[in-house]
Amino acid sequence: MSSSAMVTANQLIIMAELKLFRTSSSPFVLRVVWALDLKGIQYDNIFEDLSNKSSLLLQYNPIYKKVPVLVHNGKPLLESLVILEYIDEIWKQTPILPEDPSERATARFWAKFGDDKVLPSIWNAFIKQGKDQEEAIVTAQENLGCVERQLTGKKFFNGETIGLVDLAFGWLANLLSVFEEVCGVTLIDHEKFPLLLEWIQNFADAPIIKESWPPRDKLITRYQAFHEVYTSKEAPK
Amino acid sequence: MAEDSVKLLGNWVSPYSLKVKWALKLKGIQYQYVEEDLQNKSPMLLQYNPVYKKIPVLVHDDKPLAESLIILEYIDEVWKQNPLLPIDPYERAKARFWAKFVDDKCVPALMAAFSKKGEEQERAVKEAHENLKILESGLEGKRFFGGETIGFVDIAAGWIGCSVQMTGEIIGINLIDAETMPLLHSWFQDFLEIPLIKECLPPQDKLLEYIKELHTKILTAAST
Numbered sequence: 001m002s003s004s005a006m007v008t009a010n011q012l013i014i015m016a017e018l019k020l021f022r023t024s025s026s027p028f029v030l031r032v033v034w035a036l037d038l039k040g041i042q043y044d045n046i047f048e049d050l051s052n053k054s055s056l057l058l059q060y061n062p063i064y065k066k067v068p069v070l071v072h073n074g075k076p077l078l079e080s081l082v083i084l085e086y087i088d089e090i091w092k093q094t095p096i097l098p099e100d101p102s103e104r105a106t107a108r109f110w111a112k113f114g115d116d117k118v119l120p121s122i123w124n125a126f127i128k129q130g131k132d133q134e135e136a137i138v139t140a141q142e143n144l145g146c147v148e149r150q151l152t153g154k155k156f157f158n159g160e161t162i163g164l165v166d167l168a169f170g171w172l173a174n175l176l177s178v179f180e181e182v183c184g185v186t187l188i189d190h191e192k193f194p195l196l197l198e199w200i201q202n203f204a205d206a207p208i209i210k211e212s213w214p215p216r217d218k219l220i221t222r223y224q225a226f227h228e229v230y231t232s233k234e235a236p237k
Numbered sequence: 238m239a240e241d242s243v244k245l246l247g248n249w250v251s252p253y254s255l256k257v258k259w260a261l262k263l264k265g266i267q268y269q270y271v272e273e274d275l276q277n278k279s280p281m282l283l284q285y286n287p288v289y290k291k292i293p294v295l296v297h298d299d300k301p302l303a304e305s306l307i308i309l310e311y312i313d314e315v316w317k318q319n320p321l322l323p324i325d326p327y328e329r330a331k332a333r334f335w336a337k338f339v340d341d342k343c344v345p346a347l348m349a350a351f352s353k354k355g356e357e358q359e360r361a362v363k364e365a366h367e368n369l370k371i372l373e374s375g376l377e378g379k380r381f382f383g384g385e386t387i388g389f390v391d392i393a394a395g396w397i398g399c400s401v402q403m404t405g406e407i408i409g410i411n412l413i414d415a416e417t418m419p420l421l422h423s424w425f426q427d428f429l430e431i432p433l434i435k436e437c438l439p440p441q442d443k444l445l446e447y448i449k450e451l452h453t454k455i456l457t458a459a460s461t
Contacts, residue, residue, distance in 0.1 A: 072327075077327075082333045085333065
């Protein structure tokens with residue numbers, strides 16, 4: 001076999017060892033995509049139609065039946081934040097978690113806060129109407145206020161480079177303005193959230209991150225459809 | 238003093254602060270314990286955990302850490318003796334997955350089974366059973382989630398054993414029976430027999446009284 005053919009064959013083997021079951025723009029999928037890409041890891045993308053999930057996905061994730069699932073050497077990894085920690089432990093280049101244990105704990109805390117509090121509260125503000133929406137917006141902004149304060153003196157949550165918390169909040173950078181446009185409310189403004197808005201720009205412009213950026217028009221269409229479904233169920237108050 | 242550098246803010250009924258106590262005990266770490274009155278939280282707690290204002294909070298060298306599973310990982314990284322998480326990254330990922338499954342799926346279903354009535358309770362009990370059965374599969378036939386000795390998931394999930402026994406008495410429903418969940422059932426028994434685990438448990442009769450009162454309060458509030 002020629003050396004170039006050997007390289008290709010090896011690449012195929014390496015690629016075959018790592019598969020990512022995904023959709024094109026899920027917040028939880030993208031954080032895994034970004035982590036793999038930042039570390040320069042080769043992998044196969046397996047796109048799932050969530051209305052018609054593949055038997056492989058259901059076999060790899062029978063408990064939650066969700067994406068992302070990362071399959072490494074035939075072994076499935078589930079839950080995006082768990083996957084990120086695994087990726088960081090196996091591939092040591094471009095670390096996404098700091099070395100210091102208390103900084104690691106802080107990063108894990110904010111990543112969890114994002115998923116437990118920020119995302120649900122913003123989703124709530126997106127799907128509610130009338131007085132319920134007003135209250136939901138207040139809660140969302142309180143949560144975003146906590147996040148804003150974490151950026152004091154830093155370009156990224158991780159400092160000079162992108163880390164776990166940046167990847168965990170990455171969905172904010174591509175979805176927040178989409179939500180605002182679709183439901184006609186402003187969640188963050190320059191007066192109260194200057195650092196967050198700057199972070200959004202820095203993250204969106206970052207090399208590698210921007211190469212897997214979901215097209216905005218597709219997001220608008222998608223979330224417009226969600227918004228119609230949810231707001232037709234809720235009676236305005 | 239070594240004890241000065243580690244402080245745990247907790248509450249005697251909280252399973253979340255119990256998890257941290259177990260981890261500290263397992264590793265033989267000296268610490269100062271501060272009991273928080275959750276109806277009247279101390280300025281110290283509010284300062285250390287302004288985001289959630291909850292216990293447990295571990296303070297190490299004046300640095301506060303919150304969220305029980307995150308605290309467990311921190312303890313494991315700083316004090317290397319008697320490791321909680323396995324060495325192999327895939328096994329670590331499985332452990333993190335199961336600990337999260339307990340919090341995301343088992344706990345809410347158990348809470349609902351405890352606090353609801355009638356059909357809602359029936360549905361919650363069914364869901365709790367299903368989720369506990371799934372948790373049982375995580376044991377993979379081992380004695381403990383950690384293998385021959387306890388580890389991360391055992392500490393994250395073991396408190397459910399006590400809780401389920403007590404709430405089972407109160408609501409009259411056996412949530413973990415030896416017939417349908419033999420492995421989980423014997424896991425709970427074995428876990429609760431471990432001396433350091435037993436030593437950290439709150440007084441069981443006092444806890445039962447507390448949970449009975451809580452149950453009455455919840456049902457009264459629900460029917461008004």
